[in-house]
Amino acid sequence: xxxxxxxxxxxxxxxxxxxxxxxxxxxxxxxxxxxxxxxxxxxxxxxxxxxxxxxxxxxxxxxxxxxxxxxxxxxxxxxxxxxxxxxxxxxxxxxxxxxxxxxxxxxxxxxxxxxxxxxxxxxxxxxxxxxxxxxxxxxxxxxxxxxxx
Amino acid sequence: xxxxxxxxxxxxxxxxxxxxxxxxxxxxxxxxxxxxxxxxxxxxxxxxxxxxxxxxxxxxxxxxxxxxxxxxxxxxxxxxxxxxxxxxxxxxxxxxxxxxxxxxxxxxxxxxxxxxxxxxxxxxxxxxxxxxxxxxxxxxxxxxxxxxx
Amino acid sequence: xxxxxxxxxxxxxxxxxxxxxxxxxxxxxxxxxxxxxxxxxxxxxxxxxxxxxxxxxxxxxxxxxxxxxxxxxxxxxxxxxxxxxxxxxxxxxxxxxxxxxxxxxxxxxxxxxxxxxxxxxxxxxxxxxxxxxxxxxxxxxxxxxxxxx
Amino acid sequence: xxxxxxxxxxxxxxxxxxxxxxxxxxxxxxxxxxxxxxxxxxxxxxxxxxxxxxxxxxxxxxxxxxxxxxxxxxxxxxxxxxxxxxxxxxxxxxxxxxxxxxxxxxxxxxxxxxxxxxxxxxxxxxxxxxxxxxxxxxxxxxxxxxxxx
Numbered sequence: 021x022x023x024x025x026x027x028x029x030x031x032x033x034x035x036x037x038x039x040x041x042x043x044x045x046x047x048x049x050x051x052x053x054x055x056x057x058x059x060x061x062x063x064x065x066x067x068x069x070x071x072x073x074x075x076x077x078x079x080x081x082x083x084x085x086x087x088x089x090x091x092x093x094x095x096x097x098x099x100x101x102x103x104x105x106x107x108x109x110x111x112x113x114x115x116x117x118x119x120x121x122x123x124x125x126x127x128x129x130x131x132x133x134x135x136x137x138x139x140x141x142x143x144x145x146x147x148x149x150x151x152x153x154x155x156x157x158x159x160x161x162x163x164x165x166x167x168x169x
Numbered sequence: 170x171x172x173x174x175x176x177x178x179x180x181x182x183x184x185x186x187x188x189x190x191x192x193x194x195x196x197x198x199x200x201x202x203x204x205x206x207x208x209x210x211x212x213x214x215x216x217x218x219x220x221x222x223x224x225x226x227x228x229x230x231x232x233x234x235x236x237x238x239x240x241x242x243x244x245x246x247x248x249x250x251x252x253x254x255x256x257x258x259x260x261x262x263x264x265x266x267x268x269x270x271x272x273x274x275x276x277x278x279x280x281x282x283x284x285x286x287x288x289x290x291x292x293x294x295x296x297x298x299x300x301x302x303x304x305x306x307x308x309x310x311x312x313x314x315x316x317x318x
Numbered sequence: 319x320x321x322x323x324x325x326x327x328x329x330x331x332x333x334x335x336x337x338x339x340x341x342x343x344x345x346x347x348x349x350x351x352x353x354x355x356x357x358x359x360x361x362x363x364x365x366x367x368x369x370x371x372x373x374x375x376x377x378x379x380x381x382x383x384x385x386x387x388x389x390x391x392x393x394x395x396x397x398x399x400x401x402x403x404x405x406x407x408x409x410x411x412x413x414x415x416x417x418x419x420x421x422x423x424x425x426x427x428x429x430x431x432x433x434x435x436x437x438x439x440x441x442x443x444x445x446x447x448x449x450x451x452x453x454x455x456x457x458x459x460x461x462x463x464x465x466x467x
Numbered sequence: 468x469x470x471x472x473x474x475x476x477x478x479x480x481x482x483x484x485x486x487x488x489x490x491x492x493x494x495x496x497x498x499x500x501x502x503x504x505x506x507x508x509x510x511x512x513x514x515x516x517x518x519x520x521x522x523x524x525x526x527x528x529x530x531x532x533x534x535x536x537x538x539x540x541x542x543x544x545x546x547x548x549x550x551x552x553x554x555x556x557x558x559x560x561x562x563x564x565x566x567x568x569x570x571x572x573x574x575x576x577x578x579x580x581x582x583x584x585x586x587x588x589x590x591x592x593x594x595x596x597x598x599x600x601x602x603x604x605x606x607x608x609x610x611x612x613x614x615x616x
Contacts, residue, residue, distance in 0.1 A: 041222040044230060047196075072237075073190040079255050080233020081193060087229045088221075106228050107433060108406065108457055110259040110557050112584050112604060114577040129602060130561040134432070135405060135459070137559050137602070155576060155584070157559060157604055159406055159457065161433070256582060257555065257606055259408050261435050261455060263428040278453060279412040283581070284554060284608070286410050286453070304427060304435070306410060306455055308555055308606065310582070339520040342528060345494075370535075371488040377553050378531020379491060385527045386519075404526050408557040 026057040028100040035060070035092045038103075042088060050085055052092070058128040060092040065121050077117035082124070082142045082154045086111060089126035090138035090158035097131045102162050107135075109158035117153045119144030126156075136160045175206040177249040184209070184241045187252075191237060199234055201241070207277040209241040214270050226266035231273070231291045231303045235260060238275035239287035239307035246280045251311050256284075258307035266302045268293030275305075285309045324355040326398040333358070333390045336401075340386060348383055350390070356426040358390040363419050375415035380422070380440045380452045384409060387424035388436035388456035395429045400460050405433075407456035415451045417442030424454075434458045473504040475547040482507070482539045485550075489535060497532055499539070505575040507539040512568050524564035529571070529589045529601045533558060536573035537585035537605035544578045549609050554582075556605035564600045566591030573603075583607045 028034060035055045039045060045062075048070065054061040062085050072078040091104045098104065126140035142154040177183060184204045188194060194211075197219065203210040211234050221227040236258050244253045275289035291303040326332060333353045337343060343360075346368065352359040360383050370376040389402045396402065424438035440452040475481060482502045486492060492509075495517065501508040509532050519525040534556050542551045573587035589601040 038222045042227065043218045043220045044227040047218040069192045069196040071192045073187045074252070078191065078193040078233060078237075079258070080229060080236045083232045083236070083258070083260075084227060084229020087232070088227075103223070106262050108259065108261045108435075109228070109232070110257065110408065110604065111232075112257045112576075112606065113255050114584060129599070130559075137406075137561060139602075152576070155586075155604070157557065157602065159559065257584075259455065259557065261428075261457065263435060278450070279410075286412060286555075288453075301427070304437075304455065306408065306453065308410065336520045340525065341516045341518045342525040345516040367490045367494040369490045371485045372550070376489065376491040376531060376535075377556070378527060378534045381530045381534070381556070381558075382525060382527020385530070386525075401521070404560050406557065406559045407526070407530070408555065409530075410555045411553050 026097050030100065031096045034100065035095055038095065039092060044084060045088065048081060048084065053123065055092060055096060058093055058097050058131065059126065060089045060096065061123055061125045062089045063121060063123040066119060077122065079111065079113050082117055083109065083111045085124045086140045086142055086154065086156040087158060089124040090140050090156060091160055093126035093128050093138050094136035094160035097128060098162050102164060105161045105163045107159040107161050109156055111154055111156045113154050115151060115153045117144055119146040121145040134162050175246050179249065180245045183249065184244050187244065188241060193233060194237065197230060197233065202272065204241060204245060207242055207246050207280065208275065209238045209245065210272055210274045211238045212270060212272040215268060226271065228260065228262050231266055231271065232258065232260045232305065234273045235289045235291055235303065235305040236307060238273040239289050239305060240309055242275035242277050242287050243285040243309035246277060247311050251313060254310045254312045256308040256310050258305055260303055260305045262303050264300060264302045266293055268295040270294040283311050324395050328398065329394045332398065333393050336393065337390060342382060343386065346379060346382065351421065353390060353394060356391055356395050356429065357424065358387045358394065359421055359423045360387045361419060361421040364417060375420065377409065377411050380415055380420065381407065381409045381454065383422045384438045384440055384452065384454040385456060387422040388438050388454060389458055391424035391426050391436050392434040392458035395426060396460050400462060403459045403461045405457040405459050407454055409452055409454045411452050413449060413451045415442055417444040419443040432460050473544050477547065478543045481547065482542055485542065486539060491531060492535065495528060495531065500570065502539060502543055505540055505544050505578065506573065507536045507543065508570055508572045509536045510568060510570040513566060524569065526558065526560050529564055530556065530558045532571045533587045533589055533601065533603040534605060536571040537587050537603060538607055540573040540575050540585050541583040541607035544575060545609050549611060552608045552610045554606040554608050556603055558601055558603045560601050562598060562600045564591055566593040568592040581609050
């Protein structure tokens with residue numbers, strides 16, 4: 021399902037400005053690698069302070085980055101004066117999150133006036149190869165004031 | 170569905186030792202408040218570096234803490250030599266995560282030999298009151314070597 | 319989280335009229351056992367034509383009934399002129415659906431103006447006892463014209 | 468993620484034999500259109516007795532067919548003496564299920580020894596065109612005796 025036009029031509033600047041306000045992204049060391057109409061890629065490096073008990077990156081860290089990628093993929097297709105709010109997200113952990121770097125790639129499946137559905141994948145990158153480690157499906161709501169109806 | 174007996178009498182020490190190895194918990198300032206057979210409560214304080222773009226705690230931070238609470242609730246009912254791995258978790262965000270402190274309370278719904286299902290709630294605490302802000306359902310797998318089958 | 323007042327005093331009649339229009343409910347033999355403010359119970363008997371390959375009731379049949387129960391639990395708290403639409407639902411299968419009769423019990427967790435979140439449980443009943451076999455969490459949207467925004 | 472080899476060369480016959488035992492498939496008029504290694508397509512025609520209150524096919528009917536498609540996609544990659552059991556499935560409803568015919572297409576994302584993850588899409592077909600109406604992600608367990616561990 022190709023979605024190629026964004027109603028707000030300044031969507032990249034709007035998304036990047038919102039991303040810069042998410043303090044948790046800086047805390048986790050996440051960068052916005054790419055933002056296109058209906059798509060968003062976020063990436064971060066493995067760090068010793070982001071792990072679970074087996075030494076892999078905690079699934080919640082992946083979910084945090086996947087959720088933001090889903091929200092911004094949806095936001096890219098929204099009007100200039102709107103914001104996004106996650107209603108729900110679901111993550112499947114497919115392989116232990118081992119690797120030097122991780123990238124979350126989100127793509128809108130349904131872009132609605134009030135409800136968007138987004139799918140995302142998280143890949144672990146290591147020595148030039150990448151491996152799928154988690155997937156997410158998220159429901160994102162368009163909001164005008166940051167509060168869910 | 171009351172689950173009151175844990176096969177490993179030392180489950181509290183086992184869970185707390187594993188929790189101490191999750192470096193992300195220290196990074197987010199999470200404490201293990203309570204661990205009983207089939208139940209686990211984790212809590213953390215709001216911090217300026219854990220937020221999304223509207224100034225609320227990021228949904229992924231809640232999911233991280235809810236997921237660990239679910240995993241340890243399941244772990245409390247497992248044999249001494251086992252570990253836990255999240256297969257999938259699903260979070261619904263019910264209200265903006267505003268508050269001074271947050272607590273995630275998880276309770277096992279199904280304790281299986283290899284597959285457990287856990288439900289959890291996250292509450293925002295403020296001025297002595299608490300409000301439900303998110304819920305999770307998670308599937309947790311019993312593992313012997315930290316790797317999913 | 320107790321929700322005890324419905325804005326539409328005729329919610330029971332409204333829900334039962336809508337239920338009667340769901341032809342799949344008659345096809346599966348489902349009855350509306352109970353409708354209260356924020357709660358709905360639906361029940362059906364095991365039949366040989368509702369099964370999966372191991373002879374248990376198919377998980378999708380349970381999901382169908384759980385979804386309708388969630389929708390009507392949410393509908394009970396909505397204004398008189400509104401309808402409901404499921405945005406997403408998630409089912410965990412906890413035990414094989416063996417039994418003579420099944421009941422789905424749904425209860426609203428969050429009743430919003432446009433978005434409601436509902437949890438439900440499905441129990442198998444056999445010889446006077448009942449066993450939890452599946453749980454659902456669903457997001458239900460309030461609509462005015464039957465079409466999602 | 469391309470998965471092209473099935474360990475059981477007779478997987479098509481095995482899947483079709485199991486499908487024939489799912490009585491609910493006959494009840495709903497579902498046909499197995501295609502079974503390949505890691506993929507399964509199931510289809511059915513709209514009928515007046517499969518609807519919800521707005522006259523669209525009930526979301527639970529879509530979920531039933533999507534779940535079976537996911538299960539058989541996973542089953543195609545399993546050993547000859549194994550069976551499948553759904554642990555959980557999650558459905559997003561993207562558009563009203565209007566159309567003359569519906570097809571569910573499932574594809575394995577992760578094929579594990581005991582746990583597989585499958586994604587599926589449901590399309591409504593009408594007058595030669597098709598439209599995406601629902602998506603599913605499901606976790607399927609390999610079983611030897613039809614009972615979850």
